[in-house]
Amino acid sequence: MKPVEVIGIDVSYGAKKVLEAISLHVERGEILGIIGPNGSGKTTLIKAMSRIVAPENGEVHLNDRNLDSFSFRELAQQVAVVPQEISIGFDYTVRDIVMMGRHPYIGRLSSGTARDLEVCDRAMHLANVAHLAGSSVNEISGGERQRVLIARALAQEPKILLLDEATSNLDISHRIEILNIIRSLTDEITVISVFHDLNLAAYYCDRLIMLKDRQVFAVGEPRDVLTQETLNAVYGIDALVKTHPLTGKPYILPVYGHTADHQPEEEGVHVICGGGTGSDLLYALHREGFGVSTGVLNLLDTDYAAATALGIPCITEAPFAAISPDARDNLRRCIDAAYAVVVTAMPIGQGNIENIRILKDYRDKPIILLCGGANPSFQDYVGGEAEAIIRELLDRGAVTAGRIDEVLQVLERMD
Amino acid sequence: MRRTALITILSLTGILLASMACAVILGPASSSPGALFALPNAWKIFWDVRLPRVIVAALVGCALAVAGTAMQGLFRNSMADPYIIGTSSGGALGATLSIVLFAGTGRPVFAFIGATVATFTVYTIARQGGKVPVETLLLSGVALSMLLSAFLSFLMYTAGKSLHQIMFWLMGGFWNVSWDDVRIAILIPIGCLVIYLYARDINIISLGEEDAIHLGVNVERLKQLLLFASAFLTGIAVSIAGAIGFIGLITPHVMRLIVGPDHRILLPAAALAGGILLLWSDTITRTFAGDMPVGIITACFGAPFFIYLLRSRMKA
Numbered sequence: 001m002k003p004v005e006v007i008g009i010d011v012s013y014g015a016k017k018v019l020e021a022i023s024l025h026v027e028r029g030e031i032l033g034i035i036g037p038n039g040s041g042k043t044t045l046i047k048a049m050s051r052i053v054a055p056e057n058g059e060v061h062l063n064d065r066n067l068d069s070f071s072f073r074e075l076a077q078q079v080a081v082v083p084q085e086i087s088i089g090f091d092y093t094v095r096d097i098v099m100m101g102r103h104p105y106i107g108r109l110s111s112g113t114a115r116d117l118e119v120c121d122r123a124m125h126l127a128n129v130a131h132l133a134g135s136s137v138n139e140i141s142g143g144e145r146q147r148v149l150i151a152r153a154l155a156q157e158p159k160i161l162l163l164d165e166a167t168s169n170l171d172i173s174h175r176i177e178i179l180n181i182i183r184s185l186t187d188e189i190t191v192i193s194v195f196h197d198l199n200l201a202a203y204y205c206d207r208l209i210m211l212k213d214r215q216v217f218a219v220g221e222p223r224d225v226l227t228q229e230t231l232n233a234v235y236g237i238d239a240l241v242k243t244h245p246l247t248g249k250p251y252i253l254p255v256y257g258h259t260a261d262h263q264p265e266e267e268g269v270h271v272i273c274g275g276g277t278g279s280d281l282l283y284a285l286h287r288e289g290f291g292v293s294t295g296v297l298n299l300l301d302t303d304y305a306a307a308t309a310l311g312i313p314c315i316t317e318a319p320f321a322a323i324s325p326d327a328r329d330n331l332r333r334c335i336d337a338a339y340a341v342v343v344t345a346m347p348i349g350q351g352n353i354e355n356i357r358i359l360k361d362y363r364d365k366p367i368i369l370l371c372g373g374a375n376p377s378f379q380d381y382v383g384g385e386a387e388a389i390i391r392e393l394l395d396r397g398a399v400t401a402g403r404i405d406e407v408l409q410v411l412e413r414m415d
Numbered sequence: 416m417r418r419t420a421l422i423t424i425l426s427l428t429g430i431l432l433a434s435m436a437c438a439v440i441l442g443p444a445s446s447s448p449g450a451l452f453a454l455p456n457a458w459k460i461f462w463d464v465r466l467p468r469v470i471v472a473a474l475v476g477c478a479l480a481v482a483g484t485a486m487q488g489l490f491r492n493s494m495a496d497p498y499i500i501g502t503s504s505g506g507a508l509g510a511t512l513s514i515v516l517f518a519g520t521g522r523p524v525f526a527f528i529g530a531t532v533a534t535f536t537v538y539t540i541a542r543q544g545g546k547v548p549v550e551t552l553l554l555s556g557v558a559l560s561m562l563l564s565a566f567l568s569f570l571m572y573t574a575g576k577s578l579h580q581i582m583f584w585l586m587g588g589f590w591n592v593s594w595d596d597v598r599i600a601i602l603i604p605i606g607c608l609v610i611y612l613y614a615r616d617i618n619i620i621s622l623g624e625e626d627a628i629h630l631g632v633n634v635e636r637l638k639q640l641l642l643f644a645s646a647f648l649t650g651i652a653v654s655i656a657g658a659i660g661f662i663g664l665i666t667p668h669v670m671r672l673i674v675g676p677d678h679r680i681l682l683p684a685a686a687l688a689g690g691i692l693l694l695w696s697d698t699i700t701r702t703f704a705g706d707m708p709v710g711i712i713t714a715c716f717g718a719p720f721f722i723y724l725l726r727s728r729m730k731a
Contacts, residue, residue, distance in 0.1 A: 052625050076631025083626065089491050090621055090676030100619050104631030108612055111679070156630070 001064050003028050003160055003190040004049060009058030011044055018044045020214045022058070026160075026207075031183065031191040033201040035225075036211030037235055042194040045211070046164045049192065050081045062160065076104035080153035082166040085146065088137050094148050095133040098124055101155025120155050127151035127181060143174035150178060154185070161185070163193035167200075179204050199251045202226055203244070210234055223250045228309060240309040242302075255283070255309070268292055269411060270338035272355045277344040279306035281370060284404045286310045290411065293334045296327045296355055323354035331358060335365065340414060342407055343393075345371040347379035348386040356389050366414060367398040370407050420680040423673060427687035431473060434691050438469045438698040443706075468592040471655055472697040472709075473690035474600040475589075476662055478652040480689020481607045482645040483663020484670075484682055488617040489641050492549050493668060494724055497530075497649040498660035500556035504563035505533020506646075506653030507584045511567045515574045523599050527650030533559060534646045549728070586710030587659030589697050596655045606648040607686055613637065614678040621676070659710045661717020662689050668724070 002025045011019040019041045026032045034042045047053045049060055051067055060067040062078055070078070080101070088097070101123065102116040124130040127150045132140055137148060146166060153161060161182070167175040175197070182191055183204055195201035201208055202222040210218040210225050212234045218225045231239045231252065238255040268291025271278050278294065279302060285292045295315025297304040307314040315330045317323055323331075335341055335358070343356060359367060369390070371377070380386040394400070401407045440448050442465060451457055479497060486495040497503050509529020513522045540555040541547050564585060571581045583590070610617075616637050620627040624634050652659070666689040667681065674680045696712040704712070 047625075050629060052628060072628065072633045073631040076629065079629075081629040083629075086623055086626060088622055089493070090671065092618070092676055096618070096677060097622075100615075100622070100630055103615060103619055106615070111615075152630075 005061040009055035033205035040211040080156040080158035101152040123151040123154035273344040274346040276302040340366040349381035476689040476693025477686040478648040479662040480666035480685040482648040484667040496664035501559040503658035504560040506530035523654040526654035530650035531646040586708035587657035588708040617678040
């Protein structure tokens, strides 16, 4: 028995199709996020599940029971909705508004029992608005008003909570506060929420459903749904999908501006980098249309993630392993093929010393050190050997560059 | 909050009863109890003229105020009022039809039908995608009112009625009120009670229709019920006293400032205040103004109030 099951619904507004053949289900106690670009039908899907709009075809079931068979009161006892925002024309107090959440439980001739008041107080406490109980809803801030709507929804004692971008208009601290409140409720409540912010969706949702052009494009755990490919296909953006260092959830870094729209050159530049020192350089070279290769990088390196995201060929090594003879051979081939090598100011240890040691063999290859000034300093963890190699390269005529655009100028002059 | 509300309701009840006592005594023929009972036909004036008129004026005021309050909540729009959105004109045209065609038989029924048809017509015209925007509501109400008033004037004129009578239906008045009218006006408390049973629902629908559905309100049924009940109250009021304006606009507004927006308190407060307001308007016109149509008085303070509301709305 699923709390909510949507079975092949189509929804139209007049002649305009808004949803087509949508099916989904949600498990008890889960947070399901609905994501997708503007106009993909997210809000309409919420409206179909709360019976604001009726599907043309298909059905919505709550606990195996057709939504249409519920009376309005019964439905409001099962499902509560937190809208994006509402404008309240009259000066109700916060308590008035929250108490309206008890409406489906209170008879026509009654004005509510002690239990109704108790539930209402608990809801205000949970949503952290108890101190505002007597204030007018028009005199409190947007974040507070949104929490009042959450309190009202909780006062309905729902089994299912639907949120339609309930936090979109709030600043980041209020978003986190409200989403934390909501996540703390999932022992009793199943949550379905529309998200605009993909990183919040990735963090707070157990599963995501991604809509595109009125249809379901992808469903699953955040790390399966939020990939470079789906983001490109659905939102039309280039983005890096990384793992949040603290939460282990995916997070998305959009690549702003254009990536290369022309074929990179055959002859290229080899970049030796690591530890995140090369990402922006790789992006700049890629954007300017240089043929680029990089490595050796280990698989956990952020520069590796950047290279993969940009589609730059990369010689890799297993995490925490020193550079193997195989990798070194590959590196040699790449450097042979490149007309110049750029080395960034990365930390150098036993693991990656081979990357620069190999440069001693290339007497005639142009080498650029991107190191923030004329006196390059590398973090040397190999007892001076790295420093010695760099000095030797400089003595042999390696060029230093302080900024990325200087690197680009040097490379263009070589062309 | 509860206590202040209770005090307000009790005070308003007291004021209404006191006003009724004063109004019975005041009139063109007398201005004190002594003067009233010194008149040769004192009993007749008291019992057959003033008492029914006072009762009816108070009840009609209640009806218009409650209908206005319900409409303002329903449309989420504090400028709605049975006179402005055309309900009253519909009722007046219905009453006129019964007079012209059937010599006044079934006047309240015709007025109710006229009021209902007018209300639902305006509602249908003004509704856009599930919402009733203020501007279209007011404009379609005004347009329909003008049309219906023209019909009414045409009917009366061609039926050979005097301008005085046309004026009665357009501006309203309590000239010929008798105990028969009191018997019809008894229906007013019933209509008010029906609306009061839905006070909590009105609170909720005043947040918006979708929100009301989320909170378990059967919105379509509630709208129909409230529009019917408002048209019922307005129809009764109009069939007795013609189309009196602005009571349904001002009273809910002022009372909302005093008791807050909760319709469980606002509705009775507005009902009492509407009764007081119209009773005094009528008493002033019959005592000091040669019994001109009471609608002139209510328009004199109602229309500027309406303009003020429009201005403050535009600023906001």
